[in-house]
Amino acid sequence: MTALTLLQETLDGVQPEIVVSVGTDLHLFNRLIDWVDDWLGSQEDRPTCLVQYGASRAPRNALGVSRMSRDELLDLYAGAKVVVVQGGPGSILDAREVGALPIAVPRWPENQEVVDGHQIAFTETMERHGEVVAIHSEDQLRWSLDAALENPDCFRKAPRISDPTNATAFLEAEIEKLINDPRNPQMLKKAWSMMRSRSSKANEGRGSRATNPVGKFVRTSIDNRGLQQP
Numbered sequence: 001m002t003a004l005t006l007l008q009e010t011l012d013g014v015q016p017e018i019v020v021s022v023g024t025d026l027h028l029f030n031r032l033i034d035w036v037d038d039w040l041g042s043q044e045d046r047p048t049c050l051v052q053y054g055a056s057r058a059p060r061n062a063l064g065v066s067r068m069s070r071d072e073l074l075d076l077y078a079g080a081k082v083v084v085v086q087g088g089p090g091s092i093l094d095a096r097e098v099g100a101l102p103i104a105v106p107r108w109p110e111n112q113e114v115v116d117g118h119q120i121a122f123t124e125t126m127e128r129h130g131e132v133v134a135i136h137s138e139d140q141l142r143w144s145l146d147a148a149l150e151n152p153d154c155f156r157k158a159p160r161i162s163d164p165t166n167a168t169a170f171l172e173a174e175i176e177k178l179i180n181d182p183r184n185p186q187m188l189k190k191a192w193s194m195m196r197s198r199s200s201k202a203n204e205g206r207g208s209r210a211t212n213p214v215g216k217f218v219r220t221s222i223d224n225r226g227l228q229q230p
């Protein structure tokens with residue numbers, strides 16, 4: 001059975017009011033599915049919900065599918081009243097691309113849900129720019145889901161269309177902020193130092209043709225957006 005057939009059979013022609021995606025990371029994100037299941041279980045008039053659960057457990061109180069294509073996911077985001085995603089850059093930017101203001105729940109490294117705190121940092125950055133509703137507790141998620149179903153228009157905004165040039169400049173500035181923030185892990189600074197060092201060696205002798213390592217990384221990430229990203 002193909003993934004497309006599985007999704008079609010799971011939905012049976014229904015457009016879910018709520019779409020939840022945890023991405024395809026091999027780390028489990030059962031915490032988010034538990035929170036969504038518990039909230040759904042408390043609703044007298046339960047809304048329709050689809051959870052893309054990846055490597056995590058399947059939901060009890062919602063429709064579930066382990067994975068789907070990016071195009072299928074974007075179609076579901078576009079038709080949903082509420083979009084809930086993990087705090088990964090790809091997940092957030094996919095939702096924004098189709099005009100959803102996503103409720104974003106970052107994975108916690110201390111729960112072994114992800115290798116480091118990059119999702120927390122990215123979600124907080126995007127919240128400062130009005131691109132997500134950041135969630136750090138189960139109560140926050142419950143309040144946000146209630147508010148989103150009551151006023152779904154407040155959780156939609158103009159699509160954020162990918163612009164490689166502007167995205168590069170924006171992310172370069174934000175990465176610099178993260179690197180220079182003493183609260184962030186030393187491993188982040190070490191990775192940044194290694195990236196710059198390797199880029200400098202690769203660019204020796206190129207003169208004005210030398211490339212910015214962050215810009216190259218960001219442009220490559222944007223070009224590869226056809227895959228679901230963690």
